[in-house]
Amino acid sequence: MKAITYNQYGDSEVLKLSDIPKPEPSYNQILIKMMATTVNSADVRLRKADPFLIRLAFGLFRPNKKVLGTVISGIVEQIGNEVTKFKVGDQVFGLNDLTMGTYAEFVLVQETIPLFFKPSNINFEEAAAIVFGGHTALHFLKKANITKGQKVLIYGASGSVGTSAVQLAKYYGAEVTAICSQSNIQMLKNLGADHVIDYNTTDLSTLNKDFDVVFETVNKTKVETIAQLTRTNGILILGAVIIKGLIQGMWIAKKRKLKLIAGVAEVNSDDLKFLGWLIENKHLKPVIDKTYSLGQIQLAHQYVDLGHKKGNIVITL
Secondary structure (H helix, E strand, C coil), X not given: CEEEXXXXXXXXXXXXXXXXXXXXXXXXXXXXXXEEEEECHHHHHHHHCCCCCHHHHHCCCCCCCCECCCEEEEEEEEECCCCCCCCCCCEEEEECCCCCCCCEXXXXXXXXXXXXXXXXXXXXXXXXXXXXXXXXXXXXXXXXXXCCCCEEEEECCCEHHHHHHHHHHHHCCCEEEEXXXXXXHHHHHHCCCCEEEECCCCCHHHCCCCEXXXXXCCCXXXXXXXXXXXXXXXXXXXXXXXXXXXXXXXHHHHHHCCEEECCCCCCCHHHHHHHHHHHXXXXXXXXXXXXXXXXXXXXXXXXXXXXXXXXXXXXXX
């Protein structure tokens, strides 16, 4: 089968279109024919081994998992004889974040991974586009326990996590302020944001410092700058920080009496089920910036490396 492999860390040129054996499911495994996946920030970090600590888990000198890709959107091709949740022909979407391998025509997964039936009112590309950003935004916003009428600020609102966060916060009844670049303002208004601010023309220090929840989704502004917008006893969500930012966040949160939410965004099948329900009931819609074929994976990664994508970059198979 065709797959994108990489044998060393680096820029997009390390990704190669290759022929590898098609896997066979064992008793508790599912073989999925991939219809679409995405290129997200996790894929890029793993490709680059950035931060360096990634090497401790995925190979010190060379990657020990040769096929990247975490997002699943496809059709069940084969199942092991003890699989009970799915059958051949089921259309599914999910996340294979531990063993990866979705940059391929087929992916072999355990039945226990976060996997659920694809919403019937969207196609495979749209299903792929909702998984990474949708589950990440949902994870952090659930921890924030948003209530109706709260003021929520979302920084990096035009990315895969941000576009989902805007819609989810609105679903929970919040008054949402989105921060993005000028070119994305109308898109975020269309997604339901009550207020949209261009970070290129507005000094964040001039904004009201009374937001109940501030969600930084992209790790592209100083922790202290974004934290100052949170009211005393408010909630600061750092959804993309690594070690240095996390330490800064902990110190600032303690000093300013904030509740800090950070760390790894965990996902489960119940979250996917809920995201599917939101989609089917038109509370959440996928945002796709560009679509590439599997053979164009280098171009897709190059575009994500620029740091200006709107929503999601989808790979079709």
